[in-house]
Amino acid sequence: MNDKYDSLLLKNQLCFPLYAVSKEIISMYKPYLDPLGLTYTQYITMMVLWEHDNIMVKTLGERLFLDSGTLTPVLKKLEAHNYITRKRGTENERNVYINLTQVGLALKDKALEVPKQIAQCLDISPDDAKKLYKILYKILD
Amino acid sequence: MNDKYDSLLLKNQLCFPLYAVSKEIISMYKPYLDPLGLTYTQYITMMVLWEHDNIMVKTLGERLFLDSGTLTPVLKKLEAHNYITRKRGTENERNVYINLTQVGLALKDKALEVPKQIAQCLDISPDDAKKLYKILYKILD
DNA sequence: CTCACTATAATTGCATACAATCTAATTGTG
DNA sequence: CACAATTAGATTGTATGCAATTATAGTGAG
Numbered sequence: 001m002n003d004k005y006d007s008l009l010l011k012n013q014l015c016f017p018l019y020a021v022s023k024e025i026i027s028m029y030k031p032y033l034d035p036l037g038l039t040y041t042q043y044i045t046m047m048v049l050w051e052h053d054n055i056m057v058k059t060l061g062e063r064l065f066l067d068s069g070t071l072t073p074v075l076k077k078l079e080a081h082n083y084i085t086r087k088r089g090t091e092n093e094r095n096v097y098i099n100l101t102q103v104g105l106a107l108k109d110k111a112l113e114v115p116k117q118i119a120q121c122l123d124i125s126p127d128d129a130k131k132l133y134k135i136l137y138k139i140l141d
Numbered sequence: 142m143n144d145k146y147d148s149l150l151l152k153n154q155l156c157f158p159l160y161a162v163s164k165e166i167i168s169m170y171k172p173y174l175d176p177l178g179l180t181y182t183q184y185i186t187m188m189v190l191w192e193h194d195n196i197m198v199k200t201l202g203e204r205l206f207l208d209s210g211t212l213t214p215v216l217k218k219l220e221a222h223n224y225i226t227r228k229r230g231t232e233n234e235r236n237v238y239i240n241l242t243q244v245g246l247a248l249k250d251k252a253l254e255v256p257k258q259i260a261q262c263l264d265i266s267p268d269d270a271k272k273l274y275k276i277l278y279k280i281l282d
Numbered sequence: 283c284t285c286a287c288t289a290t291a292a293t294t295g296c297a298t299a300c301a302a303t304c305t306a307a308t309t310g311t312g
Numbered sequence: 313c314a315c316a317a318t319t320a321g322a323t324t325g326t327a328t329g330c331a332a333t334t335a336t337a338g339t340g341a342g
Contacts, residue, residue, distance in 0.1 A: 005249065007256040010188050010204065014270055015166045015259070017277035019181075020206045022163040023329075024281070025156045030330095040160075041298060047151050058320060063151065065161045068321050070299050077297085094307050094320040108146065115148040118156070128276045129155055135269045136158035140165070164299075171301095182328060199290065209291050211329050218327085235290040235337050 028121050032114045036107060037081055041066075041074055043114070049084065049100050050108045056089075057096045083107060169262050173255045177248060178222055182207075182215055184255070190225065190241050191249045197230075198237045224248060 010016055026040045033043050048063050049055070061071055075098060078084045083104035089095035124132075151157055167181045174184050189204050190196070202212055216239060219225045224245035230236035265273075 004253070005191065008188055008191055008249065008252060010185065010192065013185075013188075013256070014263075014265075014274055015163070015170070016185060017274065017281055018159065018163045018166060019185075021277050021280050022156070022159045023206060025159060027330080029156070039297065044151065044154075044157060044160075047149055047154075050146065050149055051151065056320080065164060066298095067300065069301080069323080072322055074298080088321095092308070092320085096321065108149065111149060112145070115154070122155075122280075124155075124276070124280060128279065131272055132276050133155055133158065135265070135273050136162050138269065139162050139263075139265060140158055168300080180327065197290085207328095208330065210293080210331080213292055215328080229291095233290085233338070237291065 025118075025122065028118060029114070032117045036110055036114075038107075041070070042078055043111075045071075045074055045078065046083065046104065046107065046111070049098060049104070050111075054097055054099050057098065060098060078104070166259075166263065169259060170255070173258045177251055177255075179248075182211075183219055184252070186212075186215055186219065187224065187245065187248065187252070190239060190245070191252075195238055195240050198239065201239060219245070 006012060029040050029043065033040065036043075038046065044064055045060065048060055057068060057071055057075065061067055064071075066074075075084065075086060079086055081103075082101055085099045085101060087097050087099070089097055147153060170181050170184065174181065177184075179187065185205055186201065189201055198209060198212055198216065202208055205212075207215075216225065216227060220227055222244075223242055226240045226242060228238050228240065230238055
């Protein structure tokens with residue numbers, strides 16, 4: 001009923017459903033983010049900036065669990081869209097500060113619809129959502 | 142205490158911790174998969190094949206939630222490593238069947254260590270793990 | 283039987299992710 | 313002060329992921 005290879009069955013993995021659900025939910029964002037001209041990664045980047053403007057790339061990376069190798073190209077695209085600006089710090093030339101433009105700030109109001117739409121698509125009970133959230137942050141910390 | 146933009150706070154998202162935890166755990170696999178010459182995507186592909194050999198790319202894609210655009214390059218790499226073979230079906234030329242080589246099959250024994258090591262690194266209670274697993278599969282189905 | 287339709291992979295283009303390396307700036311130490 | 317060590321970003325290389333398109337092979341309605 002149980003052999004030595006059971007631990008290698010896909011259905012006995014915890015990481016795989018995490019990976020699959022993560023991708024599936026991110027793909028649900030696409031139709032709602034496309035009108036805003038944002039990808040999912042760009043969206044969560046904007047979310048951090050909407051909460052706290054004028055932050056360093058390093059801080060952004062810590063909040064999003066992303067390194068400069070990922071963030072630099074993302075930020076350059078957001079800058080090309082005129083949603084943000086990138087400026088070297090005067091006190092310390094190593095630091096790059098990200099700031100929202102008027103356009104980027106204005107996008108916040110349009111983005112309000114996104115979480116609403118996703119909540120409707122996502123078929124999960126409030127109880128499960130709460131449990132899931134808690135367990136995930138327990139792992140992250 | 143509560144403003145109209147609360148729904149856009151990173152900490153109020155359910156998808157973000159899913160995405161972050163998924164990435165963090167996948168990165169934990171790297172030191173254990175490197176000696177096997179596998180990436181995480183290649184590893185879960187091999188897991189499906191270890192469970193059921195001689196399956197079509199389409200079936201593999203359904204199990205892994207990946208499309209041919211992702212799988213074709215992954216499978217070509219596994220073929221280049223001599224872990225698998227790819228053969229067009231004789232009954233239906235559209236189908237491509239994937240089979241393990243002797244080397245690929247032998248890798249299964251070495252891979253047995255991987256889930257053991259990951260379980261040790263992953264600091265999560267059995268109860269939380271069970272809850273998490275159930276909720277994730279509820280979403281996937 | 284034929285031709286539109288469908289199905290399966292492969293290909294192409296774009297956007298991440300991350301390891302490793304590099305550059306420039308800053309800091310700590312003797 | 314001099315200089316090794318550290319830090320912040322950028323760059324490079326490799327490997328996904330996914331949408332859209334293409335190529336080829338089967339299928340089915342008339």
